Amino acid sequence: MPAYLTALGASGLVVGVFGSCKDLLDGIYQYPGGWLADRFGRRRALLLFTTLATAGYAVYAVAQSWPLVFVGLFGVMAWKSGAFPTTFAVIGDSLPRERRAVAFSVQSVLVRVPRVIGAPIGGLLIASLGIIGGVRASLMATLVLAFVVLAVQQYGFLDDPGVNRSDSSRVTAIFASMPRELKQLLAAECIVRIGEGIAASFIVLFVTQTRHFSAVEYGTLYAIQQAVAIAFYVPGGRIADLSGRGPLIALTFVFFAAFPLAVRLATSFPTLIGAFILGGLKEIGEPARKSLIVDLAADHQRGRAVGVYYTIRNLLVFPAGVIGGLLWQRAPTLPLEAACVVGAAGTMLFVGSAVRSAWRTP
DSSP, X not given: OHHHXXXXXXXXXXXXXXXXXHHHHHHHTHHHHHHHHHHHOHHHHHHHHHHHHHHHHHHHHHOXXXXXXXXHHHHHHIIIIXXXXXXXXXXXXXXXXXXXXXXXXXXXXXXXXXHHHHHHHHHHHHHHHHHHHHHHHHHHHHXXXXXXXXXHHHHHOOOOTTOOOOOOOOHHHHHHXXXXXXXXXXXXXXXXHXXXXXXXXXXXXXXXXXXXXXXXXXXXXHHXXXXXXXXXXXXXXXXXXXXXXXXXXXXXXXXXXXXXXXXXXXXXXXXXXXXXXXXXXXXXXXXXXXXXXXXXXXXXXXXXHHHHHHHHHHHHHTTHHHHXXXXXXXXXXXXXXXXXXXXXXXXXXXXXHHHHHHHHOO
C-alpha cells in the first residue's frame, strides 16, 4: 500500500498519515467489534466485518487518486480491527486456559500462510504489470476470496449459544476491572507498538528506494519473514502453555526493537535476509501475549475486554506513522533508528514491571 499510494501521487508524509489512520481506525473499531461480538454473537459480527472489508478492497481497486484509498481504508480496517476481539473471544469460549496459547499459534499460522504465498505473487504482479496494475490485480483476487470467506462464515460457522449478551458494562468499568498485570502489559506494549508504527510504513520504502532492491526481492524478504514467524508460532505457543507467558513476551519485545535497526544496518540482500529473519522472530511471543490477555479477561465480557485493551493501545499508537513520515522527510534512516530506541524503552518497562511483580509475590 505505501508503494501504491506513492504511485497515485502521495508524498512521504501522506504515506505516514495513511499509517497513522490505520492505527487510529485500529483503535476506534476495537471496542465496537467486541461489543457486537458479545451482543449479537460471533457469526453475525464476522459477517458484518467481512462485508465492510470487501467493500473497502473494492474502493482500493477502483481508486484513481490517493485520497480515495483513504476512503477504502475505513472498510478494510473493519475486518482487521473489528473482527479482532471476536477472534479472541472465540478462542477463549472454546478452549481451556492451558490450551489457548497453542490455539493462538494455530490461528496465527492460518493467518500468515496466505501471506507467504501472496507476497511473492504480489511482487511478480507488480513487476509484470507495474505498481498500480499489479496492486489492482491483487485486489481483484482479494475480492474473489472475500466472497468465499462470506460463504464459509454464513454456512460453516456455528455460534456459541451460551455467550452472555445481557451485560451492559461501560468502557470505563471494563478498564477498571482489568487486573494490574494486564494494565502493565498494556503500558509496555503501547510503547513497543509506537516504535513499530514509526517504522512500519517505511521499511518497504527503505528497502526499495534507499537500498534499491526490487518489488520482487522485497516480496521474497517479506515471505521469509512470515515463514520464520510461522515456523516458531507453535513451539512458542507450546512453551507458553507449559512454562508461562512472561519470558516469551519479553523476548518478542526485544525482537520488535531489534528488527528496524537490523534493516537499517543491512546493505546487501543476504544481510537483509538476516534482518527479516529477525523480523519473523518478533512473533515468537505473540501467542503468549494474546493468551495472557484472554486469560486475564473476565469470561462474561471477553470480547469487550479485548476491545478496550486494543482500543487504548491503538489510539495511543496512531500518531506514530506521522512521526515516521516527518522523520523520513529528514532522512530515510531516522524512522528505523527511532523505532529501535522506542521499542527498547517499552521492553525495559515490561521487564521492570515483571520483576517488581515477582518481588511482590510471596
